[in-house]
């Protein structure tokens with residue numbers, strides 16, 4: 361190995377790539393599978409802890425490879441059991457991941473970018489702007505960290521890609537992460553237990569429609585007309601409501617599955633009975649369900665949460681029009697872990713303190 365090339369980071373390799381890397385170095389294929397098991401089944405983050413490998417091999421692996429894992433720098437527990445993890449990446453940048461218990465199953469809310477470029481008007485992450493994409497290893501790394509921290513190696517969980525970032529704006533790494541998560545020799549998270557939420561990047565959505573690995577799909581719609589949506593979601597000026605609905609109708613859904621339409625409710629903006637009727641008409645022949653999310657207000661967000669009555673009235677109109685509807689219970693609001701509340705405070709300042717990956721403590 362040349363001193364100019366950095367050691368290969370095993371956290372970024374799917375199993376076939378890991379096997380190839382071992383083979384290239386003259387290591388037996390079954391060793392690669394053993395190491396893969398250690399990383400994903402046993403949650404080990406250091407070669408020294410891979411105790412069924414010889415000491416010589418462990419030393420050699422540590423010399424030739426790295427295995428980066430996000431580091432937990434803060435962990436907040438909400439009164440409702442939701443836990444927010446602040447994680448530090450190798451370059452010192454920080455992201456958040458959230459554990460949401462019993463909804464009805466256990467759910468991990470995972471980030472795909474540091475910040476977000478979509479700049480939706482009601483979302484705090486959108487206020488940060490985009491710092492960078494996460495790598496597949498960093499996306500999967502959040503899951504590895506949460507499984508270990510919560511002692512969930514033997515517990516089933518779902519994943520929602522609804523943390524920081526727009527997953528379809530980081531398409532390749534997100535899809536690679538889904539393949540790595542699905543590996544039956546590793547975490548074995550079936551794509552059926554993963555939901556990808558997007559604001560509607562249509563070219564990437566068309567690509568997703570062709571994928572062999574198909575997560576559940578959620579579309580952040582938030583308004584039934586371009587006039588309203590254009591105000592809330594800047595991307596709507598490029599891909600409008602009609603185009604999104606048309607793409608959803610073409611999307612190859614498995615039997616019995618449906619697309620979730622997320623709808624953040626903002627008082628006086630998109631919560632009128634007329635909006636509900638327009639939404640019902642829009643979704644009339646889409647295999648869909650609507651998830652109403654009453655706004656999680658925050659300082660700097662120029663909108664208000666509607667009253668419970670306004671939310672009920674909206675939901676009732678949808679239901680009367682045969683639209684399946686649920687109201688998302690807000691979880692973790694007291695620790696700012698709720699939807700749209702993920703922001704790494706002081707991110708910019710901290711980054712400027714970080715010198716070539718050596719993080720300040």
Ligand code: SAH
Pocket residue numbers: 478480482483484521522523524525526527557558559578579580622623624653654655656657661699700701
């Ligand atoms: N970028 C993707 C995934 C992340 S956001 C997307 O837009 O779908 C996950 C959900 O939280 C989205 O539906 C988003 O619109 C919603 N959300 C953002 N800010 C919110 C807020 N302040 N209150 C409630 N929901 C919010």
